[in-house]
Amino acid sequence: MAPVATPFFFYLLSLLTLGSAFLVITRRNPVHSALALILGLLAQAGLYLMLYAPFVAGVQIILYAGGIMVLFLFVIMLVNLERAQREEQFNKQWLVGILAACALGALFVFVFWKGSGLFPTSLEPMAEASNTQQVAELLYGPYMFAFEIASLLLLVAMIGAVVMAKKRI
Amino acid sequence: MPQNYIPIFLFIAVVGFLIPVTLVAAKLVRPENPHRTKLMPYECGIDPVGSSRGRYTIRFYIVAILFVVFDVETIFLFPWAVKFKALGVFGLVEMLIFLTILIVGYIWIWKKGALDWV
Numbered sequence: 610m611a612p613v614a615t616p617f618f619f620y621l622l623s624l625l626t627l628g629s630a631f632l633v634i635t636r637r638n639p640v641h642s643a644l645a646l647i648l649g650l651l652a653q654a655g656l657y658l659m660l661y662a663p664f665v666a667g668v669q670i671i672l673y674a675g676g677i678m679v680l681f682l683f684v685i686m687l688v689n690l691e692r693a694q695r696e697e698q699f700n701k702q703w704l705v706g707i708l709a710a711c712a713l714g715a716l717f718v719f720v721f722w723k724g725s726g727l728f729p730t731s732l733e734p735m736a737e738a739s740n741t742q743q744v745a746e747l748l749y750g751p752y753m754f755a756f757e758i759a760s761l762l763l764l765v766a767m768i769g770a771v772v773m774a775k776k777r778i
Numbered sequence: 779m780p781q782n783y784i785p786i787f788l789f790i791a792v793v794g795f796l797i798p799v800t801l802v803a804a805k806l807v808r809p810e811n812p813h814r815t816k817l818m819p820y821e822c823g824i825d826p827v828g829s830s831r832g833r834y835t836i837r838f839y840i841v842a843i844l845f846v847v848f849d850v851e852t853i854f855l856f857p858w859a860v861k862f863k864a865l866g867v868f869g870l871v872e873m874l875i876f877l878t879i880l881i882v883g884y885i886w887i888w889k890k891g892a893l894d895w896v
Binding site for chain 1: 780880
């Protein structure tokens, strides 16, 4: 099916992402920052949907807006909020910040002007519903060893977390 | 935006429109008579003690990390479930190996008592 109002949704979701990112760094209350970050992550999930990647969008919502945010909130609630709120919010590293922003901006401008050869001008529309199936075909076919290694990585993460958090093993 | 997601967007748009409208309407019609006792947070009838932004015990942290690990595990289950018929016995064995490794870890955690509260 044909996409509808693509520029409108792109600008809406990009605006949401940028606006919430701005809120994340400017709010003094870390819990408010975390809530703004959730909004930004959800808007990014919308952008993934626009790229015909519903599986990636679902992963974004379940893992980032769900799991990673839980970790963020726990760190926020484990530290002393009262002291953090009285501290200076921005350290005075304007020079480094401006240099990094200029480098990134120059990269973007370069790609925008000269990069038309890097990207295909038009893609054939992909089948909308088949993204998850394609992921499955690759993940459980040619990349099955990577998939099994992922379980070992998860096991290592599990054991590491328990060993570090529990004193008496 | 692909057409399939337009209804979802409409849902979100209606919710985003209705919530402010309801709040403003309630603000307009309700009698405004605040009192310090009325504005206190309600904790089962007991007077609130301390700030709600207190520090949590570190014991929750192990639960949170283990939640994230098993969250990632479920991500691998979704594409497998979608293509379950096509992948057949081979896919089933693959997934059983994957799950066995993780369940071994789960049993280890359980035996070590990381899930016990005290």
